[in-house]
Amino acid sequence: MARLVVVLPLEPLRIGQRFAVHHWPLHVTVLAPFTTHASPDEVATVISRTTDGQQAIRAVAGHDELFGRRHDVPVTVLVPNGALDTLHRTLVDAVRPYAASPDEPAFRGTGFRPHVTVKAHGRVLAGDRMLLEQLAVVDMSPRSDPRGRSVLAVHDLPRI
Numbered sequence: 660m661a662r663l664v665v666v667l668p669l670e671p672l673r674i675g676q677r678f679a680v681h682h683w684p685l686h687v688t689v690l691a692p693f694t695t696h697a698s699p700d701e702v703a704t705v706i707s708r709t710t711d712g713q714q715a716i717r718a719v720a721g722h723d724e725l726f727g728r729r730h731d732v733p734v735t736v737l738v739p740n741g742a743l744d745t746l747h748r749t750l751v752d753a754v755r756p757y758a759a760s761p762d763e764p765a766f767r768g769t770g771f772r773p774h775v776t777v778k779a780h781g782r783v784l785a786g787d788r789m790l791l792e793q794l795a796v797v798d799m800s801p802r803s804d805p806r807g808r809s810v811l812a813v814h815d816l817p818r819i
Contacts (some may be wrong), residue, residue, distance in 0.1 A: 660759055661699055662799040663811070665690035665706060665750055667716070667791040669775070669783070672810045679807040685781050687718070687737065687773050687791060690750045691765035692799045697757040703796050703812030709753035715792035715816040716742045720775065720783040733777040735785070740773065743791075747771045792816045 666686040678684065695702060719738040726732045737743065755766045764770075775783045783789065796812040 660694050660696055661702075662692055662694050663699060663702060664688060664692040664797050664799050665754075666795050666797060668793055668795055669789055669791070671793050671815075672795045672797075672813055674810055674813055676810040677807050681778075682780065683776070683778065683808065685775055685778065685783065686795075687743070687775060689743070689747050689773070689794070690754060693754070693763050693765040694759040695754075695757050696759055699796060699798065699811040702754060702757055703814070705753050705757060706750065706794060706796065706812070707814045709749060710746070710794060710814060710816070713746065713749075713816050715790050715818045716740065716746065717819065718743060718773070718789045718791055720785055720787040720789070722785055723777070724774070726774065726776075734774040735777065735783050737773040737775070743773045744771065747773075790818070792818060 666688050669685040718740050721736045721738045724734055724736050726734045751766050755761050758766060794814040795810050798809040798811050
């Protein structure tokens with residue numbers, strides 16, 4: 660069973676690119692991690708078909724907050740953005756049938772708060788403008804995997 664996540668990277672990613680958990684490239688998670696019995700190719704195809712015609716999304720960095728179970732993960736929340744909200748809902752609806760459990764947190768509730776996690780190697784600051792022009796499906800292999808995360812598929816979004 661695969662555990663996948665769908666992100667909008669701030670800089671384009673390449674299929675096959677790998678990175679350790681603590682070296683994630685800056686990104687906005689648009690569909691939280693979920694498990695699936697479907698192949699990553701099937702999920703990527705559904706995402707590609709569903710977002711065909713989706714244009715790149717312009718976003719603006721807002722204020723800093725602390726996320727995570729212990730409220731110890733620094734992030735920069737994005738200014739509310741209808742296009743991001745719509746893309747999130749579209750992906751939830753499209754991918755839910757492929758989820759191992761449709762009740763996983765990725766598919767429940769209205770808790771979507773787009774943000775960019777502050778990393779040692781980079782961050783965004785309040786007022787920064789971003790053009791999010793790629794969707795990436797990333798394998799969320801176990802943290803203990805020395806190979807780290809792996810980019811399984813990308814889907815480019817045309818500029819507005």
